[in-house]
Amino acid sequence: MTTTKATDIGTKTRDGRSTREAILEAASRLIHVHGYNHTSLDDVLRDSGVGKGNFYYHFKSKEELGYAILDQIIASFLERTLEPCFADPEGRALSQIRCFLDRVLEAQRERNCVGGCPLGNLASELSDVHEGFRARLAFVFAAWRERLTLALRTEQLRGAVDAACRPGAVADFLVASLEGAILLTKLTKDIAVMEQCVVEMKRYLSLFEPRV
Amino acid sequence: MTTTKATDIGTKTRDGRSTREAILEAASRLIHVHGYNHTSLDDVLRDSGVGKGNFYYHFKSKEELGYAILDQIIASFLERTLEPCFADPEGRALSQIRCFLDRVLEAQRERNCVGGCPLGNLASELSDVHEGFRARLAFVFAAWRERLTLALRTEQLRGAVDAACRPGAVADFLVASLEGAILLTKLTKDIAVMEQCVVEMKRYLSLFEPRV
DNA sequence: GGTTGTGTACCAACTGGTCAGTACAGATGA
DNA sequence: TCATCTGTACTGACCAGTTGGTACACAACC
Numbered sequence: 001m002t003t004t005k006a007t008d009i010g011t012k013t014r015d016g017r018s019t020r021e022a023i024l025e026a027a028s029r030l031i032h033v034h035g036y037n038h039t040s041l042d043d044v045l046r047d048s049g050v051g052k053g054n055f056y057y058h059f060k061s062k063e064e065l066g067y068a069i070l071d072q073i074i075a076s077f078l079e080r081t082l083e084p085c086f087a088d089p090e091g092r093a094l095s096q097i098r099c100f101l102d103r104v105l106e107a108q109r110e111r112n113c114v115g116g117c118p119l120g121n122l123a124s125e126l127s128d129v130h131e132g133f134r135a136r137l138a139f140v141f142a143a144w145r146e147r148l149t150l151a152l153r154t155e156q157l158r159g160a161v162d163a164a165c166r167p168g169a170v171a172d173f174l175v176a177s178l179e180g181a182i183l184l185t186k187l188t189k190d191i192a193v194m195e196q197c198v199v200e201m202k203r204y205l206s207l208f209e210p211r212v
Numbered sequence: 213m214t215t216t217k218a219t220d221i222g223t224k225t226r227d228g229r230s231t232r233e234a235i236l237e238a239a240s241r242l243i244h245v246h247g248y249n250h251t252s253l254d255d256v257l258r259d260s261g262v263g264k265g266n267f268y269y270h271f272k273s274k275e276e277l278g279y280a281i282l283d284q285i286i287a288s289f290l291e292r293t294l295e296p297c298f299a300d301p302e303g304r305a306l307s308q309i310r311c312f313l314d315r316v317l318e319a320q321r322e323r324n325c326v327g328g329c330p331l332g333n334l335a336s337e338l339s340d341v342h343e344g345f346r347a348r349l350a351f352v353f354a355a356w357r358e359r360l361t362l363a364l365r366t367e368q369l370r371g372a373v374d375a376a377c378r379p380g381a382v383a384d385f386l387v388a389s390l391e392g393a394i395l396l397t398k399l400t401k402d403i404a405v406m407e408q409c410v411v412e413m414k415r416y417l418s419l420f421e422p423r424v
Numbered sequence: 425g426g427t428t429g430t431g432t433a434c435c436a437a438c439t440g441g442t443c444a445g446t447a448c449a450g451a452t453g454a
Numbered sequence: 455t456c457a458t459c460t461g462t463a464c465t466g467a468c469c470a471g472t473t474g475g476t477a478c479a480c481a482a483c484c
Contacts (some may be wrong), residue, residue, distance in 0.1 A: 019459085037249060038341070041444060051461040052445085058459095062444065086259035114340065120395070124336035127399050136399050169408035172396070173389070176409050180392025183332070184384070187339045188350050193384050204416045231433080252469060263435045264471080270433090274470065429482080439472070446465070452458080 020058045022048040028069045032118055035125050036066055073118050074140045085177055086147045093155040094205055097174065101188060101198045104178060108185055108194050116186040120179045143181070145171045152208075165208040222346060232270045234260040240281045244330055247337050248278055285330050286352045298359045304416055305367040309386065316390060317410045321403055328398040332391045338373075357383045371396070377420040389413055 004100035024046035030039040041062050045052055059065045085100045086093075120141060148171035155161040181197035237335040238260035242251045253274050257264055271277045278423040297312045298305075327333075332354060360383035393409035 035340070040442075042442090053448085053462080054460045056445070116336075116340070121336070123399050124333070124395060134399065141396065141399060166408075169412055172405050172408045173412035174394075176392035176396045176405070177385070177389040178392065179395055180388035181385075181391065183336055183391055183395070184353065184388045187335050187346060187353060188348075193388070194376075196381035196384045196386050200381055200416075203419065204412075207415065207419065253471085255470070265436080265473085266434045268471070425484105427482105427484085429459090430480085432479085433477085435474105435476075437473085437475105439470105441469090441471105443468080444466100447463085449460105449462090451460075454455100 005188055019050055019054060023055060023058065023065065024068060024072065025066055028072060031066075031069055036211065037121065037125065040132075041065075053185055061139075063100075063132075063169055066130075067136070070122060070133065070136055073122070074136065077119060077140060078143060082144060086151050092160055094149040094161065094208060097205060098202055101178070101201055104182075105194055105198045108133060114189065116187060117179060117182045120182055123179075123181075136201065141175060145175055148174060159210055162208045162210050170208070174201065224234060231262055235262055235267060235270065235277065236280060236284065239277055240284060243278075243281055244327065244333075247333065249337065253277075275342065277345070278338075278342075278365055279348070282334060282345060282348050285334075285350065287347075289331060289352060294359055297420055298363050304372055305363040305418065306373065308363060309417060313390070313410045313413055314393070316419060320394065320397055320406050325397050325401050325403050325406070329391060329394045332394055335391075336395070353387060357387055360386060371422060372412060374420045374422050381419070386413065 001075055023044060025043045027039065030043055030047060034043075041052070041055065044050075044149075045055055059068070081103075085103070119137065122133065123137045123141075127137055146170070149167040152161055152165060152167035152170060156163065156165060156167065177197065178201070181194055181201075184197075185191060185194040235256060239251065239256045240257055242259060246255075253264070253267065256262075256277075257267055267277075271280070284407065293315075297308055297315070334345065335349045335353075339349060342344070357380070357409040364373055364377060364379035364382060368375065368377060368379065377385065389409065390413070393406055393413075396409075397406040
């Protein structure tokens, strides 16, 4: 029973990567459910089947694990969520945003209103404790904002977005509204809140349809 | 030195109210700065000069202290923030909301972007852990929403708000946006975010000005 | 008016438990 | 045989909550 993990799973000991990945996998799952502070190291180790000495061989501290998880979430968000929505230079910004809103709404519905936004949750839980966490989270929100801004500005030059639109301000507002809507949905446990917010955000967006 | 508290401060022992108040005062200050989870009972006791046994004489648990603090914040919010803004039945809803937004922006500016919204902070910190906290927070946001809804509906009947406005949805969206904006401002430590969000919220409100 | 009884307010020291992090010995493989 | 991994047992800090007892105001009774 001693060396189960190493032999059973295979690449476990080989390159030293798998152990790290097993930890990351278990930790990101637990942290997503219980939050960073309420996930003890022992929980992560029990779940991943990794010993404590082993953990501290691969990570310097729990904080470093937290950074690794956060970097993972950020990378996934940037590549898997933001990129597919806003990468297409031919896509119409306003439609892309509307589509994005629908995707977020659908994600909330699937999760039954609970859980909230992984980034938003970590943001509010950690931003006022560890400066390192805050900085990373600020970075990803900035990236999100910038991508939105760029999409809007490009469309504006093309005449597909009204001149009254101030891309940076609109981007900030959209991000803020969405995070707030998710927070409120989590709090009230009522998907209707999210639905109504999305409708109103679309109504707001309609302000920037070019005049006919 | 033994009976300092009772004799020096005066009403301390008299009616049993002052000790409780000293605890509440210290706790609400600490919780506002560090959050509920990161405020240990010992911190509160050290700050208030109250012994531990004494604390448990006045409160059943740390959780009960949390509830007391939260009830205090809620009462203050309802009476001191919401009431003065939306109580006047003659006031024009849209102007009242704009005025309210300015007040929130000013408050953020004064606090130097940090701190965030006491209610929003607790909401994101506690809503997925303690059901009791979640329920109370949901209640106060519902009250806020209802007051906004009522103001908008009243104005709508009077013709001062456009028929396209769905008061409940608009109220949800305004609350969500505002909380999100505060959250994002805290995260980025940049008041410009808040300023731009307020501008955009006003632009959104302009959608409901009655057609001339 | 002094003794005795009673409830309130309070304190210091402690308990039981959790947690991040450490020490170290044993295994594994080049 | 030496460096790289890994598991077990431990440490010290911290934290919510408990305990047993003290200080004192106030009342009742003689």
